[in-house]
Structure formats: C-alpha cells, structure tokens
Amino acid sequence: MKACAKDMTHGNEAGLILRFALPLLLGNLLQQLYNIADTIIVGKVLGDDALAAVGATGSITYLFYTLCVGLATGAGIIIAQFFGAGQFARLRSAVWNSAVITLLFGIVITSVSVRLTVPALQLLSTPEHLIPFSASYMRVACAGTVAVAAYNWINAVMRALGDSKTPLYFLCAASILNVALDLLFVMVFEWGVSGAAAATVASQCISAIACTFYAFRKMPELALTNEDRTIDPDMIALCVRTGIPIAMQSALISVSMVMLQRVTNTFGDIVMAAYTASMRIEQFIQQPFISLNAAISTFTGQNIGAGQEQRSIRGLHIGLRTTTTIAVAVAALFWFFARPFISCFISGEESIEIGVFALRVTSLFYIPLGMIYMTRGFLNGAGDTAYALINGLSEVICRVGGSMILVELVGCGYQAIWYTTCITWLVTGIVGFTRFTGGKWRTKAIQRGGLQCG
DSSP states (O other): OOOOOOOOSSSOHHHHHHHHHHHHHHHHHHHHHHHHHHHHHIIIIIOHHHHHHHHTTHHHHHHHHHHHHHHHHHHHHHHHHHHHHTOHHHHHHHHHHHHHHHHHHHHHHHHHHHHTHHHHHHHTTOOGGGHHHHHHHHHHHHHTHHHHHHHHHHHHHHHHTTOOSHHHHHHHHHHHHHHHHHIIIIIISOOTHHHHHHHHHHHHHHHHHHHHHHHHHHOGGGOOOTTTSSOOHHHHHHHHHHHHHHHHHHHHHHHHHHHHHHHHHTTOHHHHHHHHHHHHHHHHHTHHHHHHHHHHHHHHHHHHHTTOHHHHHHHHHHHHHHHHHHHHHHHHHHHHHHHHHHHTTOOOHHHHHHHHHHHHHHHTTHHHHHHHHHHHHHHHHTTOTHHHHHHHHHHHIIIIIHHHIIIIIIOOTTHHHHHHHHHHHHHHHHHHHHHHHHTGGGGOOHHHHGGGOO
16 A cells, blocks of 8 residues: 555546546445444334434534534645645645644534534424434534544545545545444444444544554655644635635535424424435435545646646536436436335335435436536635535525425425425536636636735
C-alpha cells in the first residue's frame, strides 16, 4: 500500500474521474455497512420498535455530523486548488490550519450535541415510549462527532491531492471491525441500541487515527515543517469562508430532513420503521452519486486551480451522463425488486408495503438527484461556495413547505413524506443546473482571489 498524490490536470478526463471515483464508491459502500449492520442487527435482534427508535435519531445526528463535514469539504477545495496551481507552501499551511479549526469545531459540536439529545428528540415529536431507546443511541453516536470530523478531514485532504485509494484500505479494516463489534456489543454484551452506536463510533475513530498517521508519514505533500505548523489568521479566515457556506448548506439540508422526520414521527411506529428502512437502502444506493460528486469536486478544483476551465466543464458532463445511466438502472431494479430489499430490514407486513411504495416512487426521481450531486460537486470545486447556501435553502423550502402542503392541505397522509422528497430533488436539481449555466462560478475561483490572502 502506497499513498500517492495524483495530478488530475492532465490525461483522459473520463478515465481520471472514474478511476478516482471507484475507490470512493467502494469506501462509501463499506461505510454504509456501518449503518446496514446497525439496522439489520437492531431490527432483527431487538425488534421493529428498536429500529424505529434508531431511525428517529438519524436526521438530528446527521445534522451535527454535517456541520463538521462541511468544514472538511471546504478545506479540500482550498487544498485542491493550491495543488492544481502548484502553490505547495500554501497547501501545507492550509492542511495545518484546517486541521486546527476542524478539531476545535468538532469538540464544540460534540459537547453541544450530547447535551441536546432529549430536547432534540422531543422537538421531533418522537413517541414517548421510544425516547429512552433513541436517547441512548443518540448520546453514544453524538459522542463520536470528533471522530467523524477527523475522518472526513483526512479524507478531504487526501482526495484533494488526488488519492482516493489509501483511505479505502483503512476503511476495509474498520468495516470488518464494525460488524464484529456490533455482534459483540448487541448480541453478546446485550448493550441494546447503544451497543450498535458504540460499534460504529469505535470503528470510525480507529479508521480516522490510522489513516491520518499513515498519510502524514507517506505523502511528501503532507511533510509539514515547523514553519508550516503555525496559526495563519488569513488561512484560517479562508478556511472558514470556504467551509462555513458548505457547512451551512449541510445544516440546512439536515434541518429539512429533521422536519421531514418530525412529520414521519406523527404517523407512528409502522411508518417510522418503513421510513428508516427505505432511508438506509436509499443511502446505500446513492453512494455512486456521492462518490462521483467528490470526484467531480476534486477534478474541478485542481483544474480550476491550473486555469483549465473547459476541462473542468467536460468533467461535469461526464458526471451527468454517468449518474443518468445509474439512475435509470436503479429505478428499474427498485420497481421490480423493492420488496426483497425492504424485507431485509423489517418484518411487519404493513411496514414492508409502505417501504415498497417509498422505494418505487422516489427511484423515479434519481435523475434530478444525480444532477444535484454533480452540479454541487462542480460548483464547490470551482470555489462557488455561495451557491451552497442557495442549495440548502431550496431544500429547506421544498421539504418543509412541501410536507406542510401535502399533509395539511392536500391530505396525502404518509405518502406525503416521499412525495415531498421527490419534489425536493426535482426543484433543487433545476436550481443547481441553472446556477451552472448562469456562469457566475467563473468569478468565484479561490485561485483568483483567495490564494492571494496573507
């Protein structure tokens, strides 16, 4: 195993993007095994109530996680553009200063999230009999927010340098460990839902520590000198200016998911269990989109840094064609085989029927979902992080407004949960594509202004 930076400013665009995305996809699928293992073990061993309790925490823990992930993503954009521009001294400064700000932010978010566990669950209208289980799971999961921040930061740094393979190796080991710990904590030690959360946190923490130590020992670009290990206020400011809009985007999307979870909770345990199962499956299926999003972001960042705008645009077109192909294939798969997928997670016939409906209807809107990921990756990589707030706001408006209209005015019942998701994907996809075609991103590149700071 050898950590190695990859210059993506030369060579075949499609080959570079797909070869970069494949290890990310494998890594993301393995990371989803954390969630899949939790869901299957909790659902089959502890029952549907326990699964519903875990599902009730998903949107709020995701909110806390994504605040840290946004800063890590912003750091990756800066580092990618420095790398493409060949400014290695500033690259090393960005690595050190982004590490400091991400760690501090992770500690703060960890402290806040653990304290807000029960109030957050009550705000979500979580059924009272589920709150003790949900709170137990959420406290442990939120206590691992620092590990999530560290893991996503080192991944963002290595992706910015064109290395998507090294994190995969550590994640493979962590995935095996996670499954083993799930079985040990839940089935042997009988720690209940908190045992499932503890297994995931421990695995993520080990992966983050191991990957960070290895990367700094093996990658010359990360060989920091004493001069590099200094706090640079201008670099901190650049990291914050770039990362905060993305963090806010993630937070707004998470808030919209929290509100949709709140609507889901009002329909009771059966719908909650179906929602949890369908979300787990969709998170798994969306991993190709997420992987291509990261690949397009890195490809765009390096090429914008090198002043190769047209090459960046060609990369986006490759991403859009690829996600469209995947979307059509997955929609066909879910239309015919939704029941076997859902039945892996839940046992109740009524929950299964609702889950089948959920997968079939949302799969019809995977093409605009792919457009969201591709335009978001391109615009972030180009330095147009202001769009991130627009993207986040559009998702909040659609999810909150759509669910209110469909439930309260139209009277769609629980189907409104998934109709709202479809509307959100369609509108947000159009907004992202409009932002790209408008061309405003051409004036936003960090390498045209941000690189001159300090």
